[in-house]
Amino acid sequence: MSDDKRVYLFDTTLRDGAQTQGVDFNVGDKQALAEALDRLGVDYIEGGWPGANPTDDAFFGNPPRFRRAKFVAFGMTRRPGRSAANDPGLSALLNAKTHAVCMVGKSWDFHVDVALGIPRAENVAMIAESVAHAKERVAEVMFDSEHFFDGYKNNPAYALECAEAAYKAGARWVVLCDTNGGTLPHEIERIVGEVTARIPGSHLGIHCHNDTENAVANSLAAVRAGVRQVQGTLNGLGERCGNANLVSLIPSLMLKTDFKTGLDDNDLKQITHLSRLLDERLNRAPSRSAAYVGESAFAHKGGLHVSAVEKDPKTYEHIEPTLVGNRRHIVVSDQSGRANILARFREIGLEIDADDPKVAALVETVKLREYDGYAYDGAEASFELLARRGLGSVPDYFKLARFRVMDERRWNMRGDLVTESEATVTLDVHGEHMMTVATGNGPVNALDTALRKALTPLYPGLADMRLVDFKVRILTPQAGTEAITRVMIESADASGERWSTVGVSPNIIDASYEALNDALTWKLMKLSQAPATR
Numbered sequence: 116m117s118d119d120k121r122v123y124l125f126d127t128t129l130r131d132g133a134q135t136q137g138v139d140f141n142v143g144d145k146q147a148l149a150e151a152l153d154r155l156g157v158d159y160i161e162g163g164w165p166g167a168n169p170t171d172d173a174f175f176g177n178p179p180r181f182r183r184a185k186f187v188a189f190g191m192t193r194r195p196g197r198s199a200a201n202d203p204g205l206s207a208l209l210n211a212k213t214h215a216v217c218m219v220g221k222s223w224d225f226h227v228d229v230a231l232g233i234p235r236a237e238n239v240a241m242i243a244e245s246v247a248h249a250k251e252r253v254a255e256v257m258f259d260s261e262h263f264f265d266g267y268k269n270n271p272a273y274a275l276e277c278a279e280a281a282y283k284a285g286a287r288w289v290v291l292c293d294t295n296g297g298t299l300p301h302e303i304e305r306i307v308g309e310v311t312a313r314i315p316g317s318h319l320g321i322h323c324h325n326d327t328e329n330a331v332a333n334s335l336a337a338v339r340a341g342v343r344q345v346q347g348t349l350n351g352l353g354e355r356c357g358n359a360n361l362v363s364l365i366p367s368l369m370l371k372t373d374f375k376t377g378l379d380d381n382d383l384k385q386i387t388h389l390s391r392l393l394d395e396r397l398n399r400a401p402s403r404s405a406a407y408v409g410e411s412a413f414a415h416k417g418g419l420h421v422s423a424v425e426k427d428p429k430t431y432e433h434i435e436p437t438l439v440g441n442r443r444h445i446v447v448s449d450q451s452g453r454a455n456i457l458a459r460f461r462e463i464g465l466e467i468d469a470d471d472p473k474v475a476a477l478v479e480t481v482k483l484r485e486y487d488g489y490a491y492d493g494a495e496a497s498f499e500l501l502a503r504r505g506l507g508s509v510p511d512y513f514k515l516a517r518f519r520v521m522d523e524r525r526w527n528m529r530g531d532l533v534t535e536s537e538a539t540v541t542l543d544v545h546g547e548h549m550m551t552v553a554t555g556n557g558p559v560n561a562l563d564t565a566l567r568k569a570l571t572p573l574y575p576g577l578a579d580m581r582l583v584d585f586k587v588r589i590l591t592p593q594a595g596t597e598a599i600t601r602v603m604i605e606s607a608d609a610s611g612e613r614w615s616t617v618g619v620s621p622n623i624i625d626a627s628y629e630a631l632n633d634a635l636t637w638k639l640m641k642l643s644q645a646p647a648t649r
């Protein structure tokens with residue numbers, strides 16, 4: 116491999132990513148994500164800011180052991196009016212005893228004047244002295260040249276003076292930051308090209324924010340112009356609109372350019388899992404449309420697309436999904452033709468002759484039900500049940516005899532206003548008639564609890580199933596409170612399997628029941644479990 120094509124990957128999920136609104140990592144999250152990033156094969160993992168908060172202190176106090184990555188602590192240059200040796204913030208950073216430190220410092224004259232309010236020469240001295248001080252104590256020093264591009268546009272000589280001060284003081288990497296995220300790719304390419312005349316590209320990095328949705332494009336432009344370190348985060352976390360998303364940047368670098376990273380083809384296959392691991396930790400649903408790794412990244416919906424993909428996936432896919440650990444989905448909806456249905460049959464392991472009239476009948480049923488409000492695109496488990504029911508291959512695991520749900524809003528003994536729901540469910544399970552009652556904080560919760568209370572003793576495999584997403588959509592808003600509602604439920608189990616189901620009715624509880632029923636039935640079908648004897 117020619118060295119001049121090697122691009123070093125720097126992950127800042129645990130530092131800049133922690134600055135995302137709504138994200139609050141605990142030490143366990145940081146440990147789990149750091150280990151997963153190390154397994155992926157990034158070169159540097161920035162763990163946070165020692166001295167800034169107890170979580171980061173605890174994390175750096177018991178640092179993860181990496182096999183591949185180098186651990187980096189983040190901080191800032193010394194404050195004005197202090198020596199580097201006598202700056203508590205800088206000491207906390209160096210006392211973290213990491214392989215590398217990354218220090219942020221100003222390079223936009225406007226920021227020096229307004230945010231710091233100090234002479235510009237003092238800022239340059241803060242950078243040079245802090246880098247030189249750190250260089251004596253850690254193996255690698257990096258300098259995050261904050262607002263470099265805005266600074267360069269305003270006063271190129273001063274921005275370069277700041278960056279060069281760090282380089283000359285011994286910084287291994289001078290990282291050019293598009294801190295406000297307002298720079299466009301052609302500007303990045305031009306400015307980086309000009310900087311490389313003063314600081315070699317092999318010592319330059321790029322750190323882009325996504326405020327114009329160009330952070331990944333800007334990072335690629337910077338690499339083309341010469342930088343050899345790229346900073347970014349998993350799923351593009353980060354301050355405001357986030358940072359360059361490593362989950363799309365890494366595959367683009369590896370699969371679409373002749374630049375090299377420290378990852379090999381097998382490492383790259385972990386990236387879909389890693390992206391979802393982050394969402395799991397953050398307790399949020401993964402973005403379906405995420406490039407490379409989203410559920411929809413290789414999902415084919417239009418009948419024309421599916422018919423061509425069936426002949427050769429390259430017709431509608433820019434890469435083979437398994438290269439990034441993702442997979443192809445054939446979506447069934449009212450945009451489908453027979454090719455969609457046949458492909459989904461194959462995916463779920465159903466053998467059927469292409470000319471079987473049941474296929475055409477199912478296409479028709481799907482279209483009619485979608486007209487009524489069902490959405491099988493996104494409710495794959497309900498589609499599978501619909502298809503299998505059409506073939507008569509779904510056993511009656513349980514049969515609803517009736518349910519009743521009541522809501523009560525009242526003042527309790529302490530004088531607080533409370534609303535509670537109670538559900539009564541009567542089921543027939545293999546000839547056995549059973550009735551359960553459960554309460555909940557809402558009618559769907561009460562109904563779900565009553566159903567599980569009845570079924571789990573007979574089907575213990577349901578115990579690890581949980582509802583992870585519940586979406587209600589009003590389909591006919593003009594009908595006011597008589598509107599038709601569609602409920603989509605996403606369920607998950609301990610193995611990490613996720614499945615989605617749908618229900619439609621003018622009655623929201625009825626629609627929820629339908630989706631819950633499908634969710635439970637699908638899981639039972641997968642377990643292929645006979646009722647235990649009581």
Ligand SMILES: CC(=O)SCCNC(=O)CCNC(=O)[C@H](O)C(C)(C)COP(=O)(O)OP(=O)(O)OC[C@H]1O[C@@H](n2cnc3c(N)ncnc32)[C@H](O)[C@@H]1OP(=O)(O)O
Pocket residue numbers: 134164166167168191192193194195219220221230231241261294354
């Ligand atoms: C561009 C970036 O994303 S950089 C990373 C930003 N991340 C964070 O800020 C998250 C963690 N930060 C924190 O926990 C806190 O801000 C701390 C612990 C670092 C500092 O807290 P405090 O001492 O209370 O200062 P506060 O946050 O209010 O203000 C920052 C101070 O640093 C100064 N400062 C800012 N940048 C620099 C710099 N590059 N070099 C030296 N001083 C700086 C500011 O002028 C301000 O000083 P002042 O209080 O004298 O006005």
Ligand SMILES: CC(=O)C(=O)O
Pocket residue numbers: 131219259260261262292293294295322324
């Ligand atoms: C350092 C940093 O996070 C920035 O300039 O955006």
